[in-house]
Amino acid sequence: MKEKHRLFLFQFLLTFLSFLALALLFSAGFYKDPDSRNYVLAEKKIANLRESSSFVLDALLKQNEVTFDPTNGVSIETVLENLKCSPKRKILLLGSSQLVTLNDDWSADNYLRRVDKKLESSYEEEVVVYNLSMGGMTIAEKKIVLDKAQQVMDFDKIIVSIGPYDCREINVRPGIEQIENKLFGHIEKEDCAPMEQSFNFDIEKLNSEIEGGVKKWLEKRLLFFENKGAIKMWTEEKAKALKGNKPFYRPKKALSWRTNNQKFNDVTGWVEDVFRSGRKSLKITKEEVKTNASWGGFKVDLEKPTKKIVLGGWSKSENVVKAKLYCLDFKIDFVDGSNEWIYQGLEFEEGTNDWTKRERVFQFDKEIKSITPKMLFYQGTGTVWFDDIYARPIYSKVGENVILNANVEDESNIKDVHTLKFEDEVWDKIFENAQDMVDYVGKMASKNAGEYYVLIPPIYNSEIKKGYEQDFMLQQFKEQLDKACKNNNVQLLDANGLLDESHFIEYESGSRKGMIEPLHFGTKGHEKLARYIKNNIEP
Incomplete structure (x- = not known):
């Protein structure tokens, strides 16, 4: 056998053994990972x-x-x-x-x-x-x-x-x-x-x-690994994690509040640098004039229906211009099945303003069943913050605030949604x-x-x-x-x-x-x- 043939065979054998060792290493790492089952399921779906x-x-x-x-x-x-x-x-x-x-x-x-x-x-x-x-x-x-x-x-x-x-x-x-x-x-x-x-x-x-x-x-097409497709997906995700993209990290967001149509999302819009009480608030920054941005809260059912309620909350603004609606907005569902959105008297001023309170007592001719809070920044540009939103039903006297996570301090454990935009x-x-x-x-x-x-x-x-x-x-x-x-x-x-x-x-x-x-x-x-x-x- 000529020297160059021996050298070729040696290189081939070395390459094969290196591949085998690397493959076994990846395989061992994959099966030790608690998340490996998810990748196996994904491969089986495919x-x-x-x-x-x-x-x-x-x-x-x-x-x-x-x-x-x-x-x-x-x-x-x-x-x-x-x-x-x-x-x-x-x-x-x-x-x-x-x-x-x-x-x-x-x-x-x-x-x-x-x-x-x-x-x-x-x-x-x-x-x-x-x-x-x-x-x-x-x-x-x-x-x-x-x-x-x-x-x-x-x-x-x-x-x-x-x-x-x-x-x-x-x-x-x-x-x-x-x-x-x-x-x-x-x-x-x-x-x-x-x-x-x-x-x-x-x-x-x-x-x-x-x-x-x-x-x-x-059976005809399996080469070395039973779950080689799953291992491939797992390897790609680990590579992303090494680059700083950690796909398995679930970011923190505010309990019962979600935002739409603005620069920030549910995670980045829940901020710590500006707040009225506690240590957090909800932020909206709009750079596109035509968009309608908002923070929305969960619907709350009243334990006892009432015709009278106090609605209010706080907001702070910076460079707000050309806003069509910058306000608190509450959806009122009545016992008879009808509903109404209430924001009159709950609007905030444009420009740059420190924390400002808006509050109003509403008297209806029919009983309220439930309330859904929203904070609106429709059209215009600028930045606003919201905090301490409240809805207090009135019976013989003003009751306690029924809005969930009204001071926006609590973290949500509800799964986020991959919304399409x-x-x-x-x-x-x-x-x-x-x-x-x-x-x-x-x-x-x-x-x-x-x-x-x-x-x-x-x-x-x-x-x-x-x-x-x-x-x-x-x-x-x-x-x-x-x-x-x-x-x-x-x-x-x-x-x-x-x-x-x-x-x-x-x-x-x-x-x-x-x-x-x-x-x-x-x-x-x-x-x-x-x-x-x-x-x-x-x-």
Whole structure:
């Protein structure tokens, strides 16, 4: 053996041993880390979503049960060519990941617990629901798939989901791009004779095929580590932590208070350098004139209703100019179900001012049930601080302050929400694309026999925190869709506020670990959405 050959083999062996030692070191560190389980779960989710998709589709093809695309658009042509043939009434759902993702169930058969299957089961064998939604499905993709699906078969009801998040772009993934100019054959209802296997669907057999296929696929492709994908994610996060980005640190924020549309967030806006009492206050700094900033508190139910109440609080300002509303604002909910926002007499002056108190006694002609406090800085620019906010119900005498954490000293242990926020030019594109989609749905409705609906999908909502941080833009989006639907003779289903906080869960890993994921909901949310849809599309 020549010297240079020996040198090459030595270098190769040294490299291999170095890699092996480093790999074992990373592996040992990973399994010792208490957080390693979260990364393993994340990797399994990815495996169930991606690696199993082709096996799910193969099993569905064998059973004549293709009612959705498990490949997320990769094999949409195969899906459309093999849609389940059935003489039953048909409903088509078309949207983005909110209609196909269960954030509390990542098993291979989780589609059985999604909104489409829940909606289908509510009809007791009378309807087949087709869900051709895909993760990140853009407006352009929805238009193509909607057109092609109607080439294949006639649907009795078509529901197209349109939310701000999926109206930002008009990109088209390769799988959908390939079918744009393809003409699909049409399946007539009378061609679909009842099939015994269709009505006696063997789900256990299907699940067995899926599970076996995934295991074989993974066994062939696993190299050295059983959880190498999880180790990769873990390594990336540790590298970020070494650089000073510590994703697992949960910042401190004020109990029961949340802020929107300003320079600071719930954490950085809870400050220690300026305060009236205690050692903290709530801060707003606005650099954009048109935005409406606020701090909002939790709703408080009165132990005993009353018609009279004292409302007040303190604020300090610096260089405040052109403000439309700089005030305390209280939402009063009455026993009869009505409500009213109260800020008259609770406004603060512009300019630079030291701590100033605003207080007023309010007498109503009906009883108060609950109170929700807010502090507003609408339009204009400058910096303001708020502290010691109070609401004292009056019975025979003035009662105690009922506002939670009124002096803003207590820390919150409530999970934060990863809110979505877009620049003005992105919102302009969202409005444009949403209008375009509704117009397209209206065009389809004018030449086809089915009933057409536009659905605004659910998103995280609470009294003081919204999934979309710019709630005024979301309201504008909803108003635009409502007007567009009326102009196109399409019915609007507004499920935006359908679900409460309990339907959403937190991220398990990454830089957003511990924060609530605002777009996707779990099994109970899909069940509730299915009930909502049926109640609103049936006479």
